[in-house]
Amino acid sequence: MKKIGFTALMFFAMFLFIFPQWGQAAAGSTSIYLDGKALELPKNGEVQNVNGNVMIPIRVVVEELGFVVDWDKKTRTITIQQSDTQLKLVVGQSTALVNGTKVKLAAAPKLVSDTTIVPLRFVGEQMGLTVTWDNVKKSAHLITPNSGSGNGTGSGENAGGGNEEQTPDPVPDPTANLANVGGISFSDNRLMIAVDKNVKPSIFTMAGPDRIVIDLPNTKFADTFSNNLMLDQTQNGYFDVTEYPDVSKVRYALFDDQPSTIRVVLDMNYTKKYELINNNDGLIIVNLNTESSTPGTAPGGNGKKLVVIDAGHGGSDPGAISVTKKKEKDFNLAVVLKVQELLKQESDIDFVLTRSSDTYPTLQDRVKIANDLKADIFISVHANAGSATASGVETYYTRSESLSLAKVMHKYLVQSSGLSDRGVRSKSLHVTRETKMPAVLLECGYLSNKNDNAVLYTEDFQDRVAEGVVKGIKEYLGLN
Ligand SMILES: [Zn+2]
Structure with a gap:
């Protein structure tokens, strides 16, 4: 076919x-x-x-x-x-x-x-x-079945030759018995590799930085592989993983040719247990949804505090739209990425972002990430919209155990933003309600207000707010 x-x-x-x-x-x-x-x-x-x-x-x-x-x-x-x-x-x-x-x-x-x-x-x-x-x-x-011989339609390889006519190749094709890797994907914290023949993968971990490596002996990339995934001329490619905190990137390459071996590497954000599932049904799965991470090496498991930072909205959900038609999701992400840079310098804090690009994890996903990781605190970054005259910052919490975190975070939000103080407020919001650790949602200004909007998208404002967020985190966690 x-x-x-x-x-x-x-x-x-x-x-x-x-x-x-x-x-x-x-x-x-x-x-x-x-x-x-x-x-x-x-x-x-x-x-x-x-x-x-x-x-x-x-x-x-x-x-x-x-x-x-x-x-x-x-x-x-x-x-x-x-x-x-x-x-x-x-x-x-x-x-x-x-x-x-x-x-x-x-x-x-x-x-x-x-x-x-x-x-x-x-x-x-x-x-x-x-x-x-x-x-x-x-x-x-x-x-999809392996066309194997690579003489599919429209390849244009045979100059002057029609697609109808196939001249039999007298030289045995050394790659004919290799399994084709048709596709690689990562979803639901599982790596999935589609193959068209049985493959005996070997899997192992490497440290510094943490990686999970899967070698697939006697395989090659299917001719159709590059239709969906990046593959450069040296048979290397990768894609970023943003929706799951465990993994930052999936890389793949033709690693060896004796025998022809494709290597797939999961670049991990930290050590994680995995489970290899290979039922010889065309799909090799590396499942990272196993119960517990390796003791002592999971975020927060090494005496460090674990903070989950949530950039509100994203992807198909723009959040509020500002008076100058800017999107709230972009403000939220910009601040969170700055927070990330600052937290990298804090040796006592591990952190996980619910998103690090323009994607939309559901509210349930965001909560699940924090709860599954047993984070110490959860902080969601937003900007507000309302009447044209409303201006300033607010900090929201739902459960009473979050109040002291809300107070500390709000103090620094007011200080760092320089905007008016609209107070710490209690409200039933999904991410602050369903999380199991102290959780707050910061509204860093009003996009519907001309003056707030004029500063919110400036680098300076975002830098200051990010610094304020990190100061608040450190004070609350007693890390000053
Ligand atoms: Zn929002």
Whole structure:
């Protein structure tokens, strides 16, 4: 089978017409990975599990898997075409046609709020993908087959040669027996490596800085690997991890050629226990969600205090919008990154950021990070918005055990910001309520106020507030 990649734009408008409810937001709990890379799924609950069968909207089949799909409204028939395979499914019918031959379906396609959903495993497998289901994680993994010989469509390698014609290569390909690494991803504090053959990984840790190293003997990068992930000419690449505090970066490289070995390295922020899961099902998993970290080396476990710093909002959530159309999330992050730089110089404090770039961890994620790590304190940085005349700083807390932290942090917030003191306030906010340690939320000024807004985005103001935050942390923790 050829690599997946062509899309069907001409059907796109039609689907928008057929599926007008597309785009409504609601949480979906199922994840689908293609060669280890998470697919963009609709957030309106249309990915469903029907009697153990994952059902996906046709739009996912078109846009994410790249198959050509046709929909006949009258007969409610879905035709899915890829290379030389044609599937015909009918809404409500539990048999399908595969190239004209009847095949029984585990689950019939159905209509869900004007969207037709089809069984993922059936469509995937008929189209040549390997489909596995992780019941614990409620996630499906699709692995594209290895085209192996590298003569896929459109490679353009054979100058003057047509794609139709393949001249057999008389020289045995030494890489033919290698497993292809199709994709590497990191989500839910798990590293996932998609392979198309059984691989016996070896895994070990290195210190200074902390790393977890996974060697994959007899492997090479799949031809399609660089479609999704960075891979330079020396067969090296990496991606940053920002959503999970344990890991800062995932690096991968063709490490050795005798035998050909891909090495994947997790750059850790601290030592962490891990669990290697390799069921020879096309997916190698390194799970960092094991119960406890190595004693004495986890943050805060070495006599140091652990502080979780939370830059409010982020990613799709801009927070408040200022009078000059600046976004609160950018202010919050700028201050938190400055706090980070200052905390790096404090030998008695370990810290974890809930985000260090423009991403959106949910409020639950933020709380979970702090609670899982048993942080000593939690500090969330925000800026406020309200009436045009409201100006100044506020410190919020919810649980009474947070009051003394709130008082200390507020003292320094007022001092460092130079803005008017609007007081320490009690309010039921998710991150200060659900955390299990003293937790406060700082509102560092009003973006709706012309004067506050004019200073909030200055380097000087942000430096001062960051210093104030660190002073407050140190005073509260008795580290002065
Ligand atoms: Zn906010």
